Amino acid sequence: MAFSTDDDLRSMLPAIFNYGVTSFEEYHAPAEKEVARDVRRLWIPRQYRVSFSEFDRFRLEAAQWSRAACCRVLGWHALARLATETDTEGFVAMIATYRAEYQAELEAVIADGVWYDTGDGLEWIESVQKAETSRIWR
Numbered sequence: 496m497a498f499s500t501d502d503d504l505r506s507m508l509p510a511i512f513n514y515g516v517t518s519f520e521e522y523h524a525p526a527e528k529e530v531a532r533d534v535r536r537l538w539i540p541r542q543y544r545v546s547f548s549e550f551d552r553f554r555l556e557a558a559q560w561s562r563a564a565c566c567r568v569l570g571w572h573a574l575a576r577l578a579t580e581t582d583t584e585g586f587v588a589m590i591a592t593y594r595a596e597y598q599a600e601l602e603a604v605i606a607d608g609v610w611y612d613t614g615d616g617l618e619w620i621e622s623v624q625k626a627e628t629s630r631i632w633r
């Protein structure tokens with residue numbers, strides 16, 4: 496199951512399809528890989544159940560990452576394409592907004608905990624505080 500679709504984009508930013516582009520489907524798969532890469536980089540060090548080598552993006556609960564994936568598509572792909580293909584002002588500001596929203600959403604979900612299929616079905620894996628991951632144990 497994909498993290499996001501064009502329908503998700505439409506619900507987040509309805510006007511995105513008013514500029515002559517009928518689909519951004521080509522950007523959802525790369526955005527999903529980018530979200531998974533960021534989840535792996537930010538979440539794995541903040542929990543003790545899943546290692547880097549065991550991590551599989553297909554075991555993440557897709558619904559949990561839908562908003563982040565939409566922000567990724569908008570902030571890095573769709574709005575950048577529209578900024579170069581149209582003469583409409585404001586896309587650069589929107590890109591910055593959706594990039595900031597992406598970071599905030601990613602951090603919020605990871606801080607709350609991640610649904611991950613550990614082999615026995617989906618399991619909520621709580622994240623530890625960032626300060627806890629920096630602690631030196633003796």
